[in-house]
Amino acid sequence: MKSSDKQVSDKHKKIIKASTKVFAKKGFFNARISDIAKEAKVADGTIYLYFNNKFDILLSVFEQEIGRLVEQVTALLEKEDDPRKMLEIFIRKHLAEMKKNRNLAEVIQIELRQTNKLIKDYRNNQFSEYLNIVSAIIKKGQQEKIFRQDILPGIAKRAIFGGLDEISRVWSQKLETTYTVDEAAKQVSDIFQLGILAPADPD
Amino acid sequence: MKSSDKQVSDKHKKIIKASTKVFAKKGFFNARISDIAKEAKVADGTIYLYFNNKFDILLSVFEQEIGRLVEQVTALLEKEDDPRKMLEIFIRKHLAEMKKNRNLAEVIQIELRQTNKLIKDYRNNQFSEYLNIVSAIIKKGQQEKIFRQDILPGIAKRAIFGGLDEISRVWSQKLETTYTVDEAAKQVSDIFQLGILAPADPD
Amino acid sequence: MKSSDKQVSDKHKKIIKASTKVFAKKGFFNARISDIAKEAKVADGTIYLYFNNKFDILLSVFEQEIGRLVEQVTALLEKEDDPRKMLEIFIRKHLAEMKKNRNLAEVIQIELRQTNKLIKDYRNNQFSEYLNIVSAIIKKGQQEKIFRQDILPGIAKRAIFGGLDEISRVWSQKLETTYTVDEAAKQVSDIFQLGILAPADPD
Amino acid sequence: MKSSDKQVSDKHKKIIKASTKVFAKKGFFNARISDIAKEAKVADGTIYLYFNNKFDILLSVFEQEIGRLVEQVTALLEKEDDPRKMLEIFIRKHLAEMKKNRNLAEVIQIELRQTNKLIKDYRNNQFSEYLNIVSAIIKKGQQEKIFRQDILPGIAKRAIFGGLDEISRVWSQKLETTYTVDEAAKQVSDIFQLGILAPADPD
DNA sequence: AATGAATGAGCATTCATTCAT
DNA sequence: TATGAATGAATGCTCATTCAT
Numbered sequence: 001m002k003s004s005d006k007q008v009s010d011k012h013k014k015i016i017k018a019s020t021k022v023f024a025k026k027g028f029f030n031a032r033i034s035d036i037a038k039e040a041k042v043a044d045g046t047i048y049l050y051f052n053n054k055f056d057i058l059l060s061v062f063e064q065e066i067g068r069l070v071e072q073v074t075a076l077l078e079k080e081d082d083p084r085k086m087l088e089i090f091i092r093k094h095l096a097e098m099k100k101n102r103n104l105a106e107v108i109q110i111e112l113r114q115t116n117k118l119i120k121d122y123r124n125n126q127f128s129e130y131l132n133i134v135s136a137i138i139k140k141g142q143q144e145k146i147f148r149q150d151i152l153p154g155i156a157k158r159a160i161f162g163g164l165d166e167i168s169r170v171w172s173q174k175l176e177t178t179y180t181v182d183e184a185a186k187q188v189s190d191i192f193q194l195g196i197l198a199p200a201d202p203d
Numbered sequence: 204m205k206s207s208d209k210q211v212s213d214k215h216k217k218i219i220k221a222s223t224k225v226f227a228k229k230g231f232f233n234a235r236i237s238d239i240a241k242e243a244k245v246a247d248g249t250i251y252l253y254f255n256n257k258f259d260i261l262l263s264v265f266e267q268e269i270g271r272l273v274e275q276v277t278a279l280l281e282k283e284d285d286p287r288k289m290l291e292i293f294i295r296k297h298l299a300e301m302k303k304n305r306n307l308a309e310v311i312q313i314e315l316r317q318t319n320k321l322i323k324d325y326r327n328n329q330f331s332e333y334l335n336i337v338s339a340i341i342k343k344g345q346q347e348k349i350f351r352q353d354i355l356p357g358i359a360k361r362a363i364f365g366g367l368d369e370i371s372r373v374w375s376q377k378l379e380t381t382y383t384v385d386e387a388a389k390q391v392s393d394i395f396q397l398g399i400l401a402p403a404d405p406d
Numbered sequence: 407m408k409s410s411d412k413q414v415s416d417k418h419k420k421i422i423k424a425s426t427k428v429f430a431k432k433g434f435f436n437a438r439i440s441d442i443a444k445e446a447k448v449a450d451g452t453i454y455l456y457f458n459n460k461f462d463i464l465l466s467v468f469e470q471e472i473g474r475l476v477e478q479v480t481a482l483l484e485k486e487d488d489p490r491k492m493l494e495i496f497i498r499k500h501l502a503e504m505k506k507n508r509n510l511a512e513v514i515q516i517e518l519r520q521t522n523k524l525i526k527d528y529r530n531n532q533f534s535e536y537l538n539i540v541s542a543i544i545k546k547g548q549q550e551k552i553f554r555q556d557i558l559p560g561i562a563k564r565a566i567f568g569g570l571d572e573i574s575r576v577w578s579q580k581l582e583t584t585y586t587v588d589e590a591a592k593q594v595s596d597i598f599q600l601g602i603l604a605p606a607d608p609d
Numbered sequence: 610m611k612s613s614d615k616q617v618s619d620k621h622k623k624i625i626k627a628s629t630k631v632f633a634k635k636g637f638f639n640a641r642i643s644d645i646a647k648e649a650k651v652a653d654g655t656i657y658l659y660f661n662n663k664f665d666i667l668l669s670v671f672e673q674e675i676g677r678l679v680e681q682v683t684a685l686l687e688k689e690d691d692p693r694k695m696l697e698i699f700i701r702k703h704l705a706e707m708k709k710n711r712n713l714a715e716v717i718q719i720e721l722r723q724t725n726k727l728i729k730d731y732r733n734n735q736f737s738e739y740l741n742i743v744s745a746i747i748k749k750g751q752q753e754k755i756f757r758q759d760i761l762p763g764i765a766k767r768a769i770f771g772g773l774d775e776i777s778r779v780w781s782q783k784l785e786t787t788y789t790v791d792e793a794a795k796q797v798s799d800i801f802q803l804g805i806l807a808p809a810d811p812d
Numbered sequence: 813a814a815t816g817a818a819t820g821a822g823c824a825t826t827c828a829t830t831c832a833t
Numbered sequence: 834t835a836t837g838a839a840t841g842a843a844t845g846c847t848c849a850t851t852c853a854t
């Protein structure tokens with residue numbers, strides 16, 4: 001039955017969307033289920049037809065949002081072959097999305113710092129995939145002798161994601177923003193690719 | 204005697220210490236005042252003689268811990284004049300402290316993502332100072348023509364701190380650690396200083 | 407079609423049967439309508455086509471089960487004319503049924519202690535009839551000068567039923583049973599008929 | 610500190626007393642913690658300083674009330690040595706207490722049928738002791754050749770308690786009562802001691 | 813200053829019942 | 834008749850904070 005499927009899917013989506021908004025606004029612990037229900041225009045109990053509990057909602061929101069990010073970034077990167085440009089694309093896309101969707105930025109902040117404390121057996125699958133996009137780019141660059149061989153992709157991916165995340169953290173907490181996405185993306189891309197050292201003066 | 208008072212009594216210290224431990228273990232929202240009181244071996248009510256409320260404790264813990272970090276890093280950097288080595292020292296010290304003191308790492312994670320939501324008029328003073336150590340190093344390097352002129356210190360400090368923070372986030376959530384502090388510090392320092400690009404082949 | 411209707415459909419029976427099982431297992435307050443629906447293999451909503459509410463189900467179950475008991479006991483007693491033996495038959499049959507059908511024993515326990523609190527205008531008709539079997543036996547015995555004239559049948563029926571009920575209560579709560587139905591029935595029958603006093607020594 | 614002890618004891622007592630009243634009036638499952646708190650004139654949370662949970666309250670009420678009964682009955686029985694009279698005293702006292710204290714009768718009804726379902730590892734200690742008063746009387750009578758040797762005290766105690774309990778159940782559910790305590794006690798005592806059989810006609 | 817008993821607002825979750833299909 | 838998704842009222846329990854001692 002298509003209409004039934006659609007309806008179910010609709011409620012699920014509505015709750016996810018509402019939750020993203022509410023979590024972003026109030027933080028996970030201060031968000032009440034009734035806030036989400038109100039925002040989604042469903043009854044409190046309805047939420048429990050689609051999610052097991054409050055944490056499950058947070059998890060679903062996170063996985064869903066990151067999943068979308070993975071898709072979008074992957075699509076963008078398919079058109080590019082140069083690891084240098086690929087890294088820049090990743091950086092720019094990430095910052096652009098965080099700036100555009102403040103809720104998403106917040107949910108990432110919350111989720112990464114809270115869920116693991118609470119749900120021991122959970123593995124952020126989509127998130128791992130997202131980070132692995134970065135390490136894949138680095139490995140590709142290393143194979144093509146474009147990136148330094150001694151870079152550890154596992155550390156580099158953390159350094160890059162962490163740097164981006166801290167920048168978007170500040171954005172999501174301030175109303176005014178000092179830099180544009182393009183400025184910031186260019187800077188960060190340069191920092192990670194060229195380093196901050198001035199090129200040796202070849203005199 | 205509230206947390207703003209300069210005079211810091213024995214009880215005050217005990218409560219701060221206990222809070223750091225409890226927040227780190229349970230997270231801010233899951234920590235109970237009675238947990239802290241028990242850990243500090245004082246009565247629940249005693250805590251309110253030294254702090255205004257639960258958030259005030261979190262803030263004090265954060266400021267105190269970061270303050271100590273500022274002191275230690277500053278002391279270390281005084282002995283060094285080369286911005287390249289100074290940056291490496293900062294990176295190594297930060298990672299070393301986070302590895303040694305998992306509680307501190309946790310509190311930073313929590314505090315940075317929660318307080319601003321809850322206490323609108325709060326400015327993390329010690330934390331700003333801590334980040335400004337990084338931007339000061341970068342500015343110094345730029346003045347001495349060692350670091351590239353087009354680096355924006357305000358963005359670079361975020362990128363560097365964020366990178367370090369993400370690495371220690373993973374450390375504080377896993378029991379096993381893949382890399383030693385030295386390995387990681389060397390990597391991160393190289394990434395930020397040299398970039399990941401392979402040096403041009405001077406053939 | 408509500409429970410008051412005479413026509414009893416297949417669904418109605420299935421729900422009654424399922425309810426008996428579920429009430430006995432979980433107790434009335436801990437039994438969920440959905441449990442009953444699942445057990446009866448009907449939809450939750452279907453139950454409300456046959457019963458007004460949860461209490462109505464309990465009532466129906468009780469009346470139905472006691473009604474069956476009345477029928478069976480009545481049938482057994484028709485073959486006997488001696489009040490002494492009739493009483494023994496009643497006692498033995500009651501204990502045998504309670505032992506065989508633990509669910510029934512539980513439902514009696516629950517119903518007798520709960521319904522009157524909740525449904526003020528309800529009279530347990532089948533149950534009254536059941537107890538009156540006992541008082542009828544006693545009256546018959548009195549008319550035939552077999553039972554003492556000063557026995558008040560209204561009290562005796564309570565004493566006898568209560569005694570039996572307490573014995574089956576313990577049975578339904580323990581896994582192991584100390585006495586067999588026959589042992590217990592013989593004992594109880596003797597206690598009520600002969601009393602516990604030793605016969606006067608006619609020396 | 611005596612005053613502190615007294616206060617603690619006071620709150621505990623107040624809550625027990627209030628609970629007995631509320632459970633009796635509404636039944637365990639329909640009683641709200643806030644009802645009890647209101648009745649006891651304490652805050653909801655205060656209840657949890659003295660009891661672990663709602664079931665714990667029920668248990669405590671039951672144990673306390675039965676404990677008091679044990680004490681009183683024991684005191685009464687100490688003055689008597691004839692098992693026949695002792696049994697009559699027990700019966701009369703039980704019925705008198707149930708009639709006087711309808712709440713107690715209700716709580717016994719509720720507790721015996723509910724707790725064992727919910728708290729598997731609980732043993733009604735005071736209640737066992739209470740029932741054992743009856744079996745002790747019977748054993749004493751048997752030793753003195755006053756009661757029949759073939760009576761099983763373990764079954765007799767159930768039969769007697771059950772009979773009494775059923776009578777008081779009806780009392781606690783009706784407003785009008787057909788029989789006085791004395792009438793009922795005399796009847797029940799006679800039924801259990803003499804049996805209902807008419808004495809053989811010694812012609 | 814210190815205590816810890818007392819407070820009571822707050823909230824996630826359940827589940828009997830309804831009703832559109 | 835039958836379904837089961839949706840509803841939303843209801844409540845046990847927690848815990849930050851207060852305050853009498």
